[in-house]
Amino acid sequence: MTPPPSAEPSRxxxxxxxxxxxxxxxxxxxxxxxxxxxxxxxxxxxxxxxFTLSRxxxxxARLRDLNREVLLSQPSLSRMVERLxxxxxxxxxxxxxxxxGTVVVLTEAGAAVRRTVGRRHTAGIRRYVGTALDDEExxxxxxxxxxxxxxxxSIPD
Amino acid sequence: MTPPPSAEPSRxxxxxxxxxxxxxxxxxxxxxxxxxxxxxxxxxxxxxxxFTLSRxxxxxARLRDLNREVLLSQPSLSRMVERLxxxxxxxxxxxxxxxxGTVVVLTEAGAAVRRTVGRRHTAGIRRYVGTALDDEExxxxxxxxxxxxxxxxSIPD
DNA sequence: TCAATGTTCATGCAAACGCATCGACTTTGG
DNA sequence: CCAAAGTCGATGCGTTTGCATGAACATTGA
Numbered sequence: 001m002t003p004p005p006s007a008e009p010s011r012x013x014x015x016x017x018x019x020x021x022x023x024x025x026x027x028x029x030x031x032x033x034x035x036x037x038x039x040x041x042x043x044x045x046x047x048x049x050x051f052t053l054s055r056x057x058x059x060x061a062r063l064r065d066l067n068r069e070v071l072l073s074q075p076s077l078s079r080m081v082e083r084l085x086x087x088x089x090x091x092x093x094x095x096x097x098x099x100x101g102t103v104v105v106l107t108e109a110g111a112a113v114r115r116t117v118g119r120r121h122t123a124g125i126r127r128y129v130g131t132a133l134d135d136e137e138x139x140x141x142x143x144x145x146x147x148x149x150x151x152x153x154s155i156p157d
Numbered sequence: 158m159t160p161p162p163s164a165e166p167s168r169x170x171x172x173x174x175x176x177x178x179x180x181x182x183x184x185x186x187x188x189x190x191x192x193x194x195x196x197x198x199x200x201x202x203x204x205x206x207x208f209t210l211s212r213x214x215x216x217x218a219r220l221r222d223l224n225r226e227v228l229l230s231q232p233s234l235s236r237m238v239e240r241l242x243x244x245x246x247x248x249x250x251x252x253x254x255x256x257x258g259t260v261v262v263l264t265e266a267g268a269a270v271r272r273t274v275g276r277r278h279t280a281g282i283r284r285y286v287g288t289a290l291d292d293e294e295x296x297x298x299x300x301x302x303x304x305x306x307x308x309x310x311s312i313p314d
Numbered sequence: 315t316c317a318a319t320g321t322t323c324a325t326g327c328a329a330a331c332g333c334a335t336c337g338a339c340t341t342t343g344g
Numbered sequence: 345c346c347a348a349a350g351t352c353g354a355t356g357c358g359t360t361t362g363c364a365t366g367a368a369c370a371t372t373g374a
Contacts, residue, residue: 132308
């Protein structure tokens with residue numbers, strides 16, 4: 001149970017330190033982005049949903065699939081989509097292939113808001129991320145984060 | 158305004174891709190950790206507060222300082238500390254050096270809960286992070302995330 | 315010195331969240 | 345073929361969050 005008597009950090013310690021560093025970096029950046037006055041008329045979380053939709057073929061996705069990519073509970077996403085629909089940024093339609101499903105579609109207005117907010121947000125990313133690391137480091141960070149995320153699919157619950 | 162006609166991704170694109178990768182990796186991991194049945198009797202966010210306190214000298218910190226490290230608004234943290242105090246996991250006392258301040262102290266019970274939950278949480282970290290990357294990659298990820306976070310202190314608002 | 319300004323924490327309040335659950339539909343297995 | 349089990353999305357409900365604000369104290373500058 002106790003770590004081996006070694007000067008080297010164990011694999012578990014390395015993992016814990018890396019996760020903490022990742023978590024803290026994300027928190028610090030998220031705080032900066034949240035402080036940026038670029039989000040009107042949506043929230044950062046809503047932007048995430050619109051952004052995710054905008055990358056999908058036909059700008060549409062099943063609610064369930066959307067939920068897999070966004071850090072929100074299913075009921076919360078359901079209600080957020082409801083609000084976005086009321087604001088005219090997305091539309092909901094039944095899935096013809098599965099009677100249980102709801103398909104969420106990004107409207108033109110939603111795509112426009114996504115682009116506008118996205119451009120402003122990108123300025124922050126360039127400022128807070130792009131000036132902190134050089135090109136090589138950015139590429140490495142991206143590669144490791146992608147690897148870390150994709151690995152989750154192979155790790156059973 | 159438009160990117161130069163080049164096959165190379167611009168610095169801005171690199172930064173955006175890296176941030177997205179970081180954000181998605183953090184989301185995926187946070188979801189896994191949240192699904193782990195290890196949090197009782199606290200939430201993941203509350204654990205973060207207890208954990209942060211546990212690393213401080215004398216296990217105590219000003220509310221304001223705590224708020225700098227945790228991704229919560231000041232009122233939310235104030236109320237969370239209120240709940241943690243009601244649960245006996247922290248204590249609040251006035252700051253003798255500054256009449257405005259409130260010092261939050263981790264109690265013995267709070268430290269015990271932090272350790273118990275921390276041990277269980279660490280198993281998840283080892284599983285989800287420690288098996289996804291090798292030692293060298295973990296060290297690199299940690300280094301880049303730390304650099305990214307620390308750089309924020311030098312970037313004005 | 316002291317008025318003006320800034321900082322720190324608490325609280326009222328509305329919005330958003332997650333959990334539990336339900337109805338509707340789909341998939342599976344005998 | 346159909347009953348049982350599983351999946352999907354919506355909704356009731358209590359909890360937690362953030363925003364706006366206020367009271368108390370600290371700091372600043374004339």
